[in-house]
Amino acid sequence: MALLSRLQHxxxxxxxxxxxxxxxxxxxxxxxxxxxxxxxxxxxxxYLLLDDAPWNTIRDLLDEVWYVTLPDESRIGRxxxxxxxxxxxxxxxxxxxTVSDQRNADLVEAHTAGASLVIRxx
Numbered sequence: 001m002a003l004l005s006r007l008q009h010x011x012x013x014x015x016x017x018x019x020x021x022x023x024x025x026x027x028x029x030x031x032x033x034x035x036x037x038x039x040x041x042x043x044x045x046x047y048l049l050l051d052d053a054p055w056n057t058i059r060d061l062l063d064e065v066w067y068v069t070l071p072d073e074s075r076i077g078r079x080x081x082x083x084x085x086x087x088x089x090x091x092x093x094x095x096x097x098t099v100s101d102q103r104n105a106d107l108v109e110a111h112t113a114g115a116s117l118v119i120r121x122x
Contacts, residue, residue, distance in 0.1 A: 001054060004043065004061040012036050016066070022086060046104055049111040067112045070121035075105065 006015050020042035034041065047055045048065050059065065069075075076097045083093035112118060 001059065007034060007041055008061055046108050049114050051111060064116040065114065066117045066119060067115035067116055068119045068121065099110065
């Protein structure tokens with residue numbers, strides 16, 4: 001949230017944003033320069049629409065929040081593929097996608113009413 005606040009309020013110089021790198025399963029600080037001439041910043045995150053602190057304060061830093069969804073079967077299939085790509089066995093990938101990832105999906109889905117736009121992939 002501090003980064004979004006800086007992007008909104010500190011014009012006139014380059015601000016460096018982190019980049020998540022799945023191959024190391026971590027963010028790399030300062031990997032993305034956002035120069036002062038950038039007019040639109042797109043961010044992503046599962047919790048941008050949550051009502052609980054600290055997430056409930058993020059809406060003040062965003063002009064719009066779009067919620068993008070796709071059918072559960074497609075979402076779970078993509079998650080399994082991604083987990084396997086990064087070394088999970090098929091069984092572990094399936095468990096991860098249908099247990100912890102599904103809990104996350106259910107939480108996020110329950111808070112979509114505040115979205116500026118809902119995009120449903122098919």
